[in-house]
Amino acid sequence: QVQLQESGPGLVKPSQALSLTCTVSGGSISSGDYYWSWIRQPPGKGLEWIGYIYYSGNTYYNPSLKSRVTISVDTSKNQFSLKLSSVTAADTAVYYCARLNYYDSSGNFDYWGQGSLVTVSS
Amino acid sequence: SYVLTQPPSVSVAPGQTARITCGGNNIGSKNVHWYQQKPGQAPVLVVYDDSDRPSGIPERFSGSNSGNTATLTISRVEAGDEADYYCQVWDSTSDHPGVFGGGTKLTVL
Numbered sequence: 001q002v003q004l005q006e007s008g009p010g011l012v013k014p015s016q017a018l019s020l021t022c023t024v025s026g027g028s029i030s031s032g033d034y035y036w037s038w039i040r041q042p043p044g045k046g047l048e049w050i051g052y053i054y055y056s057g058n059t060y061y062n063p064s065l066k067s068r069v070t071i072s073v074d075t076s077k078n079q080f081s082l083k084l085s086s087v088t089a090a091d092t093a094v095y096y097c098a099r100l101n102y103y104d105s106s107g108n109f110d111y112w113g114q115g116s117l118v119t120v121s122s
Numbered sequence: 123s124y125v126l127t128q129p130p131s132v133s134v135a136p137g138q139t140a141r142i143t144c145g146g147n148n149i150g151s152k153n154v155h156w157y158q159q160k161p162g163q164a165p166v167l168v169v170y171d172d173s174d175r176p177s178g179i180p181e182r183f184s185g186s187n188s189g190n191t192a193t194l195t196i197s198r199v200e201a202g203d204e205a206d207y208y209c210q211v212w213d214s215t216s217d218h219p220g221v222f223g224g225g226t227k228l229t230v231l
Binding site: 037039046047048049052060062063064096100101102104105106107108109110112113114115 | 123152153155157163164165166167170171176208210211212214217218219220221222223224225
């Protein structure tokens, strides 16, 4: 059974960078069978896809966040990470890591982490 | 980018059938996936590829997709089905491929 677990600071100051790491267990990122994504959810609101990474390091980002987002992977640790720069209060959200099951030009998120609440405040 | 439209809320009595819609331009040509999210929990995939169920999801959950509307149907609704439900597509032709609907709050009366 694949499990994902987010970790990182729960409080970030405005204009600074948000950094989270997702540790994957029960499966290897290096298998190349899946893509690995970040998704966020502001309090009381819906889900927003942030981007994905493949084990090779190939990435794709939501255009609305592209200028501030970096997703990286460390296959030796079976982890992938999110960095969001120049944060504001609007970036306050629960951040989820998820496995993207991509096939035949379609894709769904079949395994999710429990989520990590990040608050942007001074 | 592609837009998915869901009703904000749906209410149903226990034992009845709930239908949650997801509208999108020619959505019938895409694979639609559905997630259930209970308060304080991560979303759970309940239907994928329009109508398939992951292992462990009750048969009461089913889906359909045609034209401009996809539908998640929950039969014999139980109190434990009360949750937010999100539809999702992967629009590989767009520069914003990962798209979610706004979510529907299912209330069991």
